[in-house]
Amino acid sequence: MLEAITLAVIAASTPLLLAAAGELVVERSGVLNLGVEGMMIVGAACGFAAAYFTDSTLVGALAGVLAGALLALVFALLTLGLAVNQVATGLALTILGIGLSGLIGAGFVGTRITPAPQLAIPLLTGLPVIGRILFGQDAFVYASIALVAGIWRFLYRSRAGLVLRAIGDNPGSAHALGYPVLRVRSLAVLFGGACAGLAGAYMSLAYTPFFVPGMTAGRGWIALALVVFASWRPLRLVAGAYLFGAVSILQLHAQGLGLGIPSQVMTSLPYLATIVVLVLISRARGAAGSAAPASLGTAFVPDR
Amino acid sequence: MRKSLITFAVSALALAAAGSTAPAAEKLKIGFVYVGPVGDFGWSYQHDVARQALVKALGDRAETTYLENVNEGPDAERATEQLARAGNKLVFTTSFGFMDSTVKVAKKYPNVMFEHATGFKRAPNLSTYSGRFYEGRYIQGVIAARMSKKGVLGYIGSFPIPEVVSGINATMLGARSVNPDIKVKIIWVNTWFDPGKEADAAKALADQGADVLMQHTDSAAAMQIAAQRGIFAFGQDSDMIKFGPKAQLTAIVNNWAPYYEKRANEVLDGKWKSEDVWGGLKSEMVMMAPYTNMPDDVKALAQKTEGAIKDGSLHPFRCPIVDQDGKTVECKGSTHLDDGQILSMNFYVKGVDDKLPGK
Numbered sequence: 001m002l003e004a005i006t007l008a009v010i011a012a013s014t015p016l017l018l019a020a021a022g023e024l025v026v027e028r029s030g031v032l033n034l035g036v037e038g039m040m041i042v043g044a045a046c047g048f049a050a051a052y053f054t055d056s057t058l059v060g061a062l063a064g065v066l067a068g069a070l071l072a073l074v075f076a077l078l079t080l081g082l083a084v085n086q087v088a089t090g091l092a093l094t095i096l097g098i099g100l101s102g103l104i105g106a107g108f109v110g111t112r113i114t115p116a117p118q119l120a121i122p123l124l125t126g127l128p129v130i131g132r133i134l135f136g137q138d139a140f141v142y143a144s145i146a147l148v149a150g151i152w153r154f155l156y157r158s159r160a161g162l163v164l165r166a167i168g169d170n171p172g173s174a175h176a177l178g179y180p181v182l183r184v185r186s187l188a189v190l191f192g193g194a195c196a197g198l199a200g201a202y203m204s205l206a207y208t209p210f211f212v213p214g215m216t217a218g219r220g221w222i223a224l225a226l227v228v229f230a231s232w233r234p235l236r237l238v239a240g241a242y243l244f245g246a247v248s249i250l251q252l253h254a255q256g257l258g259l260g261i262p263s264q265v266m267t268s269l270p271y272l273a274t275i276v277v278l279v280l281i282s283r284a285r286g287a288a289g290s291a292a293p294a295s296l297g298t299a300f301v302p303d304r
Numbered sequence: 305m306r307k308s309l310i311t312f313a314v315s316a317l318a319l320a321a322a323g324s325t326a327p328a329a330e331k332l333k334i335g336f337v338y339v340g341p342v343g344d345f346g347w348s349y350q351h352d353v354a355r356q357a358l359v360k361a362l363g364d365r366a367e368t369t370y371l372e373n374v375n376e377g378p379d380a381e382r383a384t385e386q387l388a389r390a391g392n393k394l395v396f397t398t399s400f401g402f403m404d405s406t407v408k409v410a411k412k413y414p415n416v417m418f419e420h421a422t423g424f425k426r427a428p429n430l431s432t433y434s435g436r437f438y439e440g441r442y443i444q445g446v447i448a449a450r451m452s453k454k455g456v457l458g459y460i461g462s463f464p465i466p467e468v469v470s471g472i473n474a475t476m477l478g479a480r481s482v483n484p485d486i487k488v489k490i491i492w493v494n495t496w497f498d499p500g501k502e503a504d505a506a507k508a509l510a511d512q513g514a515d516v517l518m519q520h521t522d523s524a525a526a527m528q529i530a531a532q533r534g535i536f537a538f539g540q541d542s543d544m545i546k547f548g549p550k551a552q553l554t555a556i557v558n559n560w561a562p563y564y565e566k567r568a569n570e571v572l573d574g575k576w577k578s579e580d581v582w583g584g585l586k587s588e589m590v591m592m593a594p595y596t597n598m599p600d601d602v603k604a605l606a607q608k609t610e611g612a613i614k615d616g617s618l619h620p621f622r623c624p625i626v627d628q629d630g631k632t633v634e635c636k637g638s639t640h641l642d643d644g645q646i647l648s649m650n651f652y653v654k655g656v657d658d659k660l661p662g663k
Contacts, residue, residue: 001512004507004511005511008504008507008508008511011504012500015500102343105343106343109343109344109345111546112546112547203499207500208500208502208503208523208528210499210524210525210528210547212343212344212497212499212523213341213344214497215500215523217495217497217498217499217500217501248501249504249508252504252505252508253508253511253512255508256489256508256509256512256514258489258658260659262661263491263492263494264661267494
């Protein structure tokens with residue numbers, strides 16, 4: 001049972017982690033892209049379509065990544081190129097994405113693909129309890145963990161990461177020092193779109209291998225909340241995503257066991273946890289506190 | 305906000321399309337308002353399947369327009385009124401939440417006939433219609449009890465409203481008629497549509513030992529999980545056999561086509577009258593997908609049960625009905641619960657070992 005629950009938690013957490021990891025980098029560069037849900041669902045539709053024609057999960061995932069990045073490019077052109085309001089553009093991106101995905105996916109509703117294959121190593125995968133958890137996942141799960149590790153290393157152990165964080169905190173100073181603020185931000189936005197697209201592709205290729213309009217069902221918004229929950233720190237993001245996943249799976253199990261706790265209360269638990277964590281973070285100082293980028297959401301127009 | 309914008313765009317497009325065709329004489333224009341996308345492969349999809357059948361059946365005597373993704377609320381009223389104004393003489397509004405807006409528009413356009421699905425408010429030019437889905441659930445219960453090796457069924461509920469509760473009860477009554485010791489595990493996901501969550505609920509039920517899954521949510525996710533785990537499941541709204549060729553036992557299929565055709569013909573003949581139609585297996589508004597993946601004796605039993613419900617010799621809610629606390633429920637319809645009791649059902653029958661949320 002423990003194995004089964006853990007497997008379900010990993011599956012439920014992975015799309016949140018993938019999308020939130022990308023958005024974390026975007027926000028650390030000082031840009032707020034609320035279009036995660038839209039980029040995710042377009043990734044789901046394009047990923048499914050590509051996998052349907054090629055019968056390849058890899059091609060599907062790449063198509064999802066590309067689709068998410070393309071939609072993010074629109075966002076980058078508007079908010080970075082023309083300094084349009086980021087909040088409004090992000091919301092519009094979500095609306096656009098949902099409509100676009102319905103259009104792209106219309107012909108694929110009710111069709112089937114081969115689900116993403118899961119790793120199978122002789123002996124290791126067969127180990128009791130931990131075998132399937134550690135060695136029996138699909139590639140998306142391993143990718144999500146590697147992604148966060150990579151982001152952590154990039155942000156805290158590389159010069160480029162330091163530049164990105166500096167731009168997120170004070171684009172004016174970074175610009176004065178000669179750093180290409182808009183180029184770095186554009187790359188961050190594209191990266192965020194690619195991650196959201198990958199998260200969407202995971203939904204339609206591995207989680208529930210089919211496509212229906214609106215299938216991401218608000219996970220993009222949860223990913224946005226997770227970035228705040230994690231106080232913009234990648235390692236906390238893993239904890240947050242898995243906490244969200246765990247609570248959502250455990251409440252289903254609690255209902256099945258007939259524990260008698262109202263399902264509505266259980267459904268609201270992750271959000272209550274978010275509020276509690278936000279209070280704790282706001283009181284904490286230094287390394288434990290929030291790493292919110294100082295210039296988050298404000299446009300930067302270099303004076304020439 | 306998001307939905308209203310999309311709706312606006314969709315209605316504008318649809319109306320532009322509807323307005324551009326010159327109205328041919330004698331041609332009956334029929335409008336449809338859907339709450340979801342026609343591609344949901346569930347509720348709205350089945351309504352659109354019926355619309356297409358209607359177009360085929362009536363040929364050039366009728367012309368249809370549909371508006372999809374219409375938000376329940378002010379948008380619904382605007383969409384419905386636009387259809388009426390565009391010259392449609394028969395308008396189907398296909399979600400419970402369209403009730404009040406349909407009533408309002410019907411009042412304004414007394415010469416347009418309206419049909420509202422699953423509602424209860426009527427007018428001289430406004431009919432209501434719905435399906436007796438609980439009849440199909442009873443058959444599913446019978447099949448599930450025979451097919452379950454562990455004696456545990458898994459049920460994914462959307463919201464604890466009477467329609468869903470009566471479905472659970474009908475399932476349980478059917479199942480207990482075969483195996484009085486059968487157990488059902490119920491998980492409420494508090495949504496009609498979230499494939500990921502439906503899949504998670506299906507996994508949880510399977511992990512807890514349920515070996516036949518049933519759902520009152522809209523996607524095929526649970527069917528896929530059943531197929532993956534090598535257990536059985538029932539399709540919902542439409543035939544989902546594609547998603548579980550070895551898992552689907554049968555499905556409740558919403559079959560609106562005969563009704564739509566009949567009503568359109570009545571308008572053409574000038575015989576349309578305001579009615580309340582609650583069709584079941586007999587009138588084929590509710591149909592069962594082919595009985596698959598089961599031994600012949602179970603199939604025969606399912607067919608026998610279906611026949612008995614059709615000819616009226618078996619009512620899923622035949623009295624006496626005992627609730628989960630052991631109290632006998634008042635029997636208002638002589639030999640079975642009456643329609644009012646079924647439509648407002650807010651108790652579990654004996655054998656459901658779960659607490660109804662909010663009770």
